[in-house]
Amino acid sequence: MSSTKSTxxxxxxxxxxxxxxxxxxxxxxxxxxxxxxxMISPGSLNASAIGSIVMLTLLLSIASAGQTIVLIGGGxxxxxxxxxxxAAILTTTIMNSQDGRFFPLLFAALAMxxxxxxxxxxxTVKIGLPPLIVTMAISNVITRMQYVLTQGSPMGYASPSxxxxxTSKLFGLQxxxxxxxxxxxxxxxxxxxxxxxxxGKQVYLLGNNPVAARLNGVNINxxxxxxxxxxxxxxxxxxxxxxxxxxxxxxxxxxxxxxxxLIAVIIGGTSFSGGVGTYTGSIAGSLVMVVLSxxxxxxxxxxxxxxxxxxxxxxVLLIFYNREKKVRQ
Amino acid sequence: xxxxxxxxxxxxxRSSFFAGFVLFIIALVLNAALQGPASFFSVKSINxxxxxxxxxxxxxxxxxxxxIAGTMDVSxxxxxxxxxxxxxMTHQVWGIPFGLSCLLGIGAAVLASIAVWVxxxxxxxxxLLASYAMTYVIRGVNVMIMSVPQGKxxxxxxxxxxxxxxxxIPVSFFAILGVLLICRFARKTPFGSHIYAVGGNPRNAFxxxxxxxxxxxxxxxxxxxxxxIAGLCLTLMIAAGNPLQAEDYGIRSLSACIxxxxxxxxxxxxxxxxxxxxxxxxxxxxxxxFFSLLVRxxxxxxxxxxxxNFVSDVIIFLGLLMTIVTAKGRQxxxxxxxxxxFKRIDYRKSPKESEGKxxxxxx
Numbered sequence: 165m166s167s168t169k170s171t172x173x174x175x176x177x178x179x180x181x182x183x184x185x186x187x188x189x190x191x192x193x194x195x196x197x198x199x200x201x202x203m204i205s206p207g208s209l210n211a212s213a214i215g216s217i218v219m220l221t222l223l224l225s226i227a228s229a230g231q232t233i234v235l236i237g238g239g240x241x242x243x244x245x246x247x248x249x250x251a252a253i254l255t256t257t258i259m260n261s262q263d264g265r266f267f268p269l270l271f272a273a274l275a276m277x278x279x280x281x282x283x284x285x286x287x288t289v290k291i292g293l294p295p296l297i298v299t300m301a302i303s304n305v306i307t308r309m310q311y312v313l314t315q316g317s318p319m320g321y322a323s324p325s326x327x328x329x330x331t332s333k334l335f336g337l338q339x340x341x342x343x344x345x346x347x348x349x350x351x352x353x354x355x356x357x358x359x360x361x362x363x364g365k366q367v368y369l370l371g372n373n374p375v376a377a378r379l380n381g382v383n384i385n386x387x388x389x390x391x392x393x394x395x396x397x398x399x400x401x402x403x404x405x406x407x408x409x410x411x412x413x414x415x416x417x418x419x420x421x422x423x424x425x426l427i428a429v430i431i432g433g434t435s436f437s438g439g440v441g442t443y444t445g446s447i448a449g450s451l452v453m454v455v456l457s458x459x460x461x462x463x464x465x466x467x468x469x470x471x472x473x474x475x476x477x478x479x480v481l482l483i484f485y486n487r488e489k490k491v492r493q
Numbered sequence: 494x495x496x497x498x499x500x501x502x503x504x505x506x507r508s509s510f511f512a513g514f515v516l517f518i519i520a521l522v523l524n525a526a527l528q529g530p531a532s533f534f535s536v537k538s539i540n541x542x543x544x545x546x547x548x549x550x551x552x553x554x555x556x557x558x559x560x561i562a563g564t565m566d567v568s569x570x571x572x573x574x575x576x577x578x579x580x581x582m583t584h585q586v587w588g589i590p591f592g593l594s595c596l597l598g599i600g601a602a603v604l605a606s607i608a609v610w611v612x613x614x615x616x617x618x619x620x621l622l623a624s625y626a627m628t629y630v631i632r633g634v635n636v637m638i639m640s641v642p643q644g645k646x647x648x649x650x651x652x653x654x655x656x657x658x659x660x661x662i663p664v665s666f667f668a669i670l671g672v673l674l675i676c677r678f679a680r681k682t683p684f685g686s687h688i689y690a691v692g693g694n695p696r697n698a699f700x701x702x703x704x705x706x707x708x709x710x711x712x713x714x715x716x717x718x719x720x721x722i723a724g725l726c727l728t729l730m731i732a733a734g735n736p737l738q739a740e741d742y743g744i745r746s747l748s749a750c751i752x753x754x755x756x757x758x759x760x761x762x763x764x765x766x767x768x769x770x771x772x773x774x775x776x777x778x779x780x781x782x783f784f785s786l787l788v789r790x791x792x793x794x795x796x797x798x799x800x801x802n803f804v805s806d807v808i809i810f811l812g813l814l815m816t817i818v819t820a821k822g823r824q825x826x827x828x829x830x831x832x833x834x835f836k837r838i839d840y841r842k843s844p845k846e847s848e849g850k851x852x853x854x855x856x
Contacts, residue, residue: 291813293751296621300744301810308803316799423629436619468636475629482618482626 186433190448193431194455201459208462211338217454219331219341219409224450226347227402227418228425229354230281230395232446235429236358237391238371238438240295243284244399245422246303247277250310251403252413253318260320273400280306281396285389299392303422310415318415322408330408346405350398354443357394367391371438423474428453430481509761513753513768516815520775527782540663544655544730546774547665548573548739550767551723553746553753554672555716557766560750562712563692563705563758564613564620568628569720570742571635572605574735576724578635581644581734591647598728599721605631606717607710614709628743635736644734654729668726672719676763684711693759745809749773752812773812780804 202209227244234241251273258269284302288295310318334340358364366387369377378384402421407413430436431452432445456477460470505511525533532538552569559565580598584591605627612623657663679685687708690698695705727739746766753769755761784796784804 287814291816293813293816294621296625297744297747298813301748301806301813304741304806305803305810308799308806311799312797312803315797436622468633468640471633471636472630473633475626475631475633478626478629479612479616479618479623482612482623483616 187442187445187448190431190445190452194451197455197459201462205462214339215341218339219343220454221451222343222347223402223406223409224424224428224453225447226350227399227421228428228446228450229350229443230398231425231429232434232441232443233358233367234391234395235434236371236438236441237367237388239288239388239391241284241392241395242296242299242422243280243303244395244425245419246306247280247396247399248403248406248418248421249416250276250306251400252407252417253310253314255322255404255407256318256320256413259323259326261323263323263325265323266326273404274397277396277400278393281393282389285392289385289388307416314415316415318413321412327408327411330405343405358443368439424453427478509754510765510768513765516772517768520772524775524779527779527786536657536661540657542778543663543665547668548723548727549742549774550669550770551672551719551726552742553749553766553770554676554763555719556746557750557755557763558712558716560755560757561692561759561761562688562709563695564709565747566609566624567621567743567747568609568624568631569746570740571628571631572602572720573724573727573739573742574635574737575605575631576602576721577728578639578734578736580728582639585644591650595725598724599718602721602724603714603717606713610710610713614706639734639736642733642735646729646732651729651732665726668722672722679715688712689759745773748809748813751816776808777805780808
């Protein structure tokens, strides 16, 4: 093995490293990007800036938890953004800046997320069209529903205690926002789901080879639909936290999270073809996305340039991870 | 006489676009009934229908070419906005004649198509995802060229677009007819059969001496020109510039094609796109008249534009649902196509070939 390794060129070796441990690679990329940010604007190296990075990373990680599960199962969920926005609107509308409505809200938001996820799942499984198209069509419908139900301008604010539970600083430390407490619940839950539950094993099997999964007695349709339901619920929870972070909500407030969560998950090494991927990778990918966005801001790039950047990054990622084989072999 | 009629009906029933055709006729009848036949078949109403929706129908035709060639492009919606922005801004900033900026607009669409082709065919990325990423790039470029909606089109140009030849046939209809004739002509050339071969199975096509990359380039070029013409139709229709419009045309055209009976790769015909998009257009039109009927029937009932948008998106979704019915016979083709869109490994190859993973090839 060592003899083959020594014959590899640097490029091949780095490609091997990327494919072997994308999560480590993503953490490295994030570190490098952050170093560049600090070099460009030294002022960004302070506790509160790190705190906001932690906050946004956790938000994106929670949103991309479901996306990870769906991608590992061989699907794709573009409804994450729309569900998050809807959950944010639900939060401000139900709470209406009054305390003590957390549990009804939690129930309503999760039910909403689960319903949308169920719809996504059933439609992708039954229609047999690319999940991208189906989930996008459904998320468009949900986005329009936000406008219809709120007449374009959602009312209310998140309750003060809920906002405090998300944004206050732990132990008075600027770089420890209390959203970490929610993360401490969600992240182990996702790890349990993916790595230690029967459902997780079945998802990996399904993504790896649906035919083999079916022949092994896995109800592949049910598992696939369940992945979407989980995705909807995680997205809804992320939307609630996001509403607390943003204080107020508007229509389509978190729509970009659909695309961002997808890229974050792929940076983390989960493959489009399913069956491969870890949640650690997705968290690392989320960190890369947040740090990158900070860097683009520090460089003073306007929104259109950032759009171009995001598109190109996606294409570069696809080139690294997802090329089809040559016709000529 | 009756026999030939029977024969041609049988042929129609067996053709790939039959389901789309039936849906189209249903939508036509529904729309005519809701609007009132006299009003629906008037010159003015037909003209408005064509002028407003020529862009969408053209995009669907372009998309159908790509689907036949085994790829797709979700970014062609935002490419319409690119054409719009380039046309308006070159005319406004450089002061060149409007006809010339129209050509530049078509050129921009062709360039964008080539960029998507490079991603999909040269880099061999999954078409759906790569073209979605391109949507972001093109959107950014649009806003760089034109930051806020602005600009206008010379009056004689948009008046000409909105007029009818011989007082009967809308000008926009000729744009569609022209494109269809080009497609018809292209079908007769070797390229016309090559795209079916490449879409059906690139490997077999390659073994038969057809270069899939080149054929897909031709398909993308043709699609670029068609999208360019569609962008001009859109520009002349709204007579202003907006960098962030028509983005949903990409996904809508895709669903129109699938609804019309196209599968992924090597199957179906351009007629599917025409009937599928026609169905969408007529249903959307019907929704408008349905709402205005409700407003007239129920006093005090008012509809916001939010509702109309909502209903039209629900219809797109229902249209996708309907593909369960129309595409039933082609489920297998569709599923294979989807696998090809997402999986790195081609399952239809012999198992020996698909075992060779990229990492192990270094040894």
